[in-house]
Amino acid sequence: MPIDIPALTSLGWSAFYQQQLTSEEYETTYPCRVMAVHRGQLILSMGTEEFTLSFTGKMLQEQGDHQATIGDWLLVSRTTGAFLRLLDRKSLIKRKSAGTDNSQQLVAANIDTLFIVTSCNDDFNLSRLERYLAFAYGANVDPVIVLTKQDMCDNPMAYVTQARTLGPLIMAEAVNALDPSTLAALHVWCKPGQTIALLGSSGVGKSTLANGLGATYQKTGDIRENDAKGRHTTTHRSLLRLTNGAVLLDSPGMRGLGLADCEEGVSAVFKDIADLAQACRFKDCNHDQEPGCAVNAALMDQSLSARRLKSYNKLMAEQQYNAATIAERRKKAKAFGKLSKKSIAAKKTGQDF
Ligand SMILES: Nc1nc2c(ncn2[C@@H]2O[C@H](COP(=O)(O)OP(=O)(O)OP(=O)(O)O)[C@@H](O)[C@H]2O)c(=O)[nH]1
Numbered sequence: 538m539p540i541d542i543p544a545l546t547s548l549g550w551s552a553f554y555q556q557q558l559t560s561e562e563y564e565t566t567y568p569c570r571v572m573a574v575h576r577g578q579l580i581l582s583m584g585t586e587e588f589t590l591s592f593t594g595k596m597l598q599e600q601g602d603h604q605a606t607i608g609d610w611l612l613v614s615r616t617t618g619a620f621l622r623l624l625d626r627k628s629l630i631k632r633k634s635a636g637t638d639n640s641q642q643l644v645a646a647n648i649d650t651l652f653i654v655t656s657c658n659d660d661f662n663l664s665r666l667e668r669y670l671a672f673a674y675g676a677n678v679d680p681v682i683v684l685t686k687q688d689m690c691d692n693p694m695a696y697v698t699q700a701r702t703l704g705p706l707i708m709a710e711a712v713n714a715l716d717p718s719t720l721a722a723l724h725v726w727c728k729p730g731q732t733i734a735l736l737g738s739s740g741v742g743k744s745t746l747a748n749g750l751g752a753t754y755q756k757t758g759d760i761r762e763n764d765a766k767g768r769h770t771t772t773h774r775s776l777l778r779l780t781n782g783a784v785l786l787d788s789p790g791m792r793g794l795g796l797a798d799c800e801e802g803v804s805a806v807f808k809d810i811a812d813l814a815q816a817c818r819f820k821d822c823n824h825d826q827e828p829g830c831a832v833n834a835a836l837m838d839q840s841l842s843a844r845r846l847k848s849y850n851k852l853m854a855e856q857q858y859n860a861a862t863i864a865e866r867r868k869k870a871k872a873f874g875k876l877s878k879k880s881i882a883a884k885k886t887g888q889d890f
C-alpha cells in the first residue's frame with residue numbers, strides 16, 4: 538500500500554515533512570503522527586488507521602528534545618512496523634516541569650499557529666499578551682491574537698487596535714466564539730496541512746472557539762476502548778480535525794503553560810526596546826538613571842510606554858534567573874560526573890576515595 542497523502546494531509550502533513558523523506562523511505566516506510574502518548578505507548582495515526590507503538594529500544598534511548606511527543610511525525614517500517622526515525626519539527630512547545638529544578642517537558646510538536654485567546658473585557662492585558670507572544674516566538678509558532686466576546690462589548694475594535702500595537706506584524710481578530718459566522722477571519726490559518734493550538738486563561742472561550750471551528754470533542758476526541766484486562770478506558774486523542782481541514786492540538790499539557798526557554802522570543806517581542814538599547818551611550822546600560830540612555834529618552838517623549846518597559850524588564854529578569862539556574866544545574870551535574878568517574882577509577886585501582 539503506497540503512502541496515502543490526502544489521509545496524511547488531513548492530519549497536518551505538508552511539504553515541509555514530505556521533503557525530508559528519501560526516495561527509499563518513500564517506498565519502504567509509513568509516516569505517522571503522534572495522536573496521544575499514553576502509558577508508555579504512542580498512539581499513532583496515518584490519517585485512516587490508528588495503531589499503538591510501545592516505547593522500546595531506539596525510542597527509549599532518546600533524550601530531551603529527541604523524544605517523541607504529541608504532534609510529532611515519525612517513520613515506521615512498512616514490513617516490521619518498527620520505529621525508524623523522528624522527522625524534523627517545525628516547532629516545539631515545552632513547559633517547565635513541576636518543582637524547582639527548571640527541567641522541561643515536551644508539550645507538543647509541529648504546531649503552525651498558536652491562537653492566543655483573550656476576551657474583549659477585563660481579561661485583556663497587554664503584558665500578559667506579550668508573555669504569550671514571547672512564548673510563541675520561542676517555540677517557533679506563529680501567534681494570532683483572538684479576541685472573543687466581541688458581542689458583549691461596545692467597541693471591540695479598540696481591543697484589536699491595542700493588540701496590534703504590540704508589534705508591526707501582530708495579527709489580531711475579534712470574534713464571537715458562539716457565532717461561527719464571525720470566525721471567517723480565522724479560516725486563513727485553518728487550511729488543510731495546518732496545525733493549531735489554543736492558549737489563554739480559563740473562561741476566555743477556548744472550548745467554545747474550538748467547537749465553533751468544528752472540533753468535535755466527544756465524537757472524535759475520546760475513543761472508548763477495552764484495555765488488556767477488558768475494562769473500558771478512555772484515551773484522549775489530542776489532535777482534533779476542524780471543518781476547514783486543519784487540525785487542532787488540544788492536550789492536557791497545553792493548559793497552564795509557563796514561560797520557559799524563550800529568550801529569543803522575548804527579544805523578538807520587544808525588538809523596539811532592543812533597538813533603542815543599541816543607541817544607549819553605555820553598552821551595559823541598565824536604562825535606569827544612566828546618562829545618554831535612549832530607552833529613557835523614549836520614555837520621556839512617550840514613544841515607549843512605562844508599562845511596556847516594565848513588562849520587558851520583568852521577562853528579561855525571569856529569563857536571566859532561569860538561565861542562571863540552568864547553568865548552575867549543569868555545573869553541578871558536571872562536577873558530580875567527575876566525582877563519579879574519580880570514584881570508579883579509585884575503586885578499580887583499589888584506592889580509597
Ligand atoms: N457571548 C459570548 N460568550 C462566549 C464567547 N466565548 C465564550 N463564551 C462563553 O464563555 C464561557 C466560557 O467559555 P469556554 O469556552 O468554556 O472557555 P475556556 O477558555 O474553554 O475555559 P476553560 O475550559 O476553563 O479553559 C462559556 O459560557 C461560553 O459560552 C463569546 O465570544 N461571546
Ligand SMILES: [Zn+2]
Pocket residue numbers: 814817818822823824825827829830831832833
Ligand atoms: Zn539605556
